Amino acid sequence: MTFNRRDFLKVAGLSAAVGLGGNAAFELIFPGQVDAAEEMKQSPTELTAKRWGMVIDVKKLTPGLRKTITDACHINHNVPTIEPPKNLKWIWEAPFEHVFTEVEQEYLEEAVKESPMLAMCNHCDNPPCVRVCPTKATFRRADGIVMMDMHRCIGCRFCMAACPYGSRSFNFYDPRKYLPDPVPNTAYPTRTKGVVEKCTFCTERLVTGQLPYCVEAAQGAMLFGDMSDAGSAPRKALRSRFSIRRNPGLGTQPQVYYLV
Amino acid sequence: MKIYDKPVIVIGVLIFLAIFAFPLWTALGTTPPQPKVELPKDMKECVAPTEYMKSSHMQLLNEWRDSVVRDGNRVWVSHTGKQYNMSLTNECLRCHNEKSKFCDQCHNYVGVVPFCWDCHTYPKEAK
């Protein structure tokens, strides 16, 4: 039960009224605030969409660029650098056959097959992680972003077992121990030991009208936009080239597309 | 009603009470240091009336948290109509920029250790 601000005003007003009498008392304590127009609203600068999605142009990714992209994400989100196997990653490089296990294309174009892919959270339309979470700590927003509420996570790691893309990381350690002091991005929180984390499509950036860090760093190799809008950058790219998604046969409807 | 082993029980209860009241009788006669909260000098008002902030800032922060993380609403319109960014680190601490002279004063006084700081950062202070 949360005792919110309005409840407080009511109770305070009521107890004051008992002691001093009526509205006069309320005015005395909170002058002019009885009908204060408090509200929580969306930021006017926020980028909005019906359905956020991403397109990764595999052919434009160079080794240097992949590193720039993953660094941009991990540094700005204060993702600690820990040696595997207890490591954390939001976006990472992995060989084609690991990212696309079900594609099994033995004779695929070598430029594609031999260059590592970028893997990240797919922000599925039908996310298994959200289905299994016992506290709604991970949930799907109306705009399609699969979000983490790190305040609510109990660390049961059911979502890690459920995610078919290995996109989730658990804080086995206190992340601060593996981050410099002060942390790389002081405007963004770290996490605490015992919670699960993952890519959030940079919701904190969208609020201020900016694109995700990876997209900004990718120099056109990653496109971000509204998948419900046929004129958006990712939709245009998907019309012009052949694309694949990670393990679509599972019915999760990933919203990260790879141009190959 | 007859109480068996009365002296043993009475002594036992007294010993228990003595241990239980340990913090009280050790602090007898001393005055704990009062919290000295340093308010921002150039600001006149906060995101909500002072009385409310004193008693219920934690509830407000919880509401902010849920609004920002779960509803995606990040702008707070205060009782005076001013707009704020709902963020502990980027808004609250912009004015209350010395945690040790503001937050910690009362928290230490009442002996609470809020776990906000496990994740949320605060500006580094000279020691």
Next chain:
Amino acid sequence: MLEKALEGQPRYWGWLIFLLALIGAAAFGYSFQYREGLSITGMSRDVSWGFYIANFTFLVGVAASAVMLVLPYYLHHYKTFGRITILGEFLAIASVVMCILFIVADLGKPARVNNVLLHPTPNSILFWDMIVLNGYLFLNLIIGWTTLAAERKELPPPKWVKPLIYLSIPWAVSIHTVTAFLYAGLPGRGFWLTAILAPRFLASAFAAGPAVLILLSFLVRGLTKFDAGKEARETLAKIVCYAIIMHLFFFFLEVFTVGYSMIPSHLAHLKYLYFGYHGAGGLVPFVWTALVAGFAAIVLLIVPRFRQKEGLLITGCILVFVCTWIDKGMAMISGGFVPNPLHEVTEYAPTNLELLITFGVYGVGALVLTILYKVAVSIKQQEELR
């Protein structure tokens, strides 16, 4: 009734003190985990559940297996189980207590466990697992305690427990089914993604639980002269035998479907467990041991001549325990995570601290079980003296 647990020979007190010392040591070990997080375990990004969840899964089975006594005794009035049913019910209580402790030990943020109640989420199987496990704990506490209390007063159990007893029968099946559903509904984990998982869990549970109970009944007879009855053990041994046959049969069904279809994402896990995969094969000796133990147990338990010899019955039950515990307590969970959905191989082995905490949880279970058995046996013996 609980006062019966406050009197006993030095041997009894010595055992309790030993258990308390073990629990204390494990609590000390847990204090490290509480401070340092799950980093002290052998779990990893790829194998994100380990020994705690594996033992939890095994013990849910032991708890559920009480139904193998409750059903014949209360539903079919099978009087032979008159003396052993209470032991089964109390074993279920101790097992569920351990299950709950294992879940809490596995949480990254145990202090937030209330969030499951504050934000109830019916689409999460874990939510239902919490409900069925707690429900089962209370059902068995109420049923076991009231029937025993009635017996002490030489009265028939009160009428109102009857519906609870009947409810506990499907409820027992539900706890292990829901536990299987934790795993069997995850799209990217081929090893668990099989409809036979719940029946397989139940079959191995109905073997493991009664096998443990037979062993315990020998132990109780040796220590207190309270004999649950040769005939009761004989019937239980048959149950164990057919259950372990079912377990191995279900396993064979799984091997056929996976092996004949040859779908890589399903096959890779069996390859890892039984032959090693990409150079990793830490569990290979264990799973073969389990398989051999299972078949050996069948031989010992199915032939009446063997089964009726106490030494061989005990051996058979130990073999069943070894088979089912390795299967669920070690292979079932790690096996599902290796390889991971990206077909990468990270192996898992528990750390010493993890083992200590696990033993501590078993210690709590043993403590609960000892006290409950002490009460039950005292009352049963008192009744026989009259």
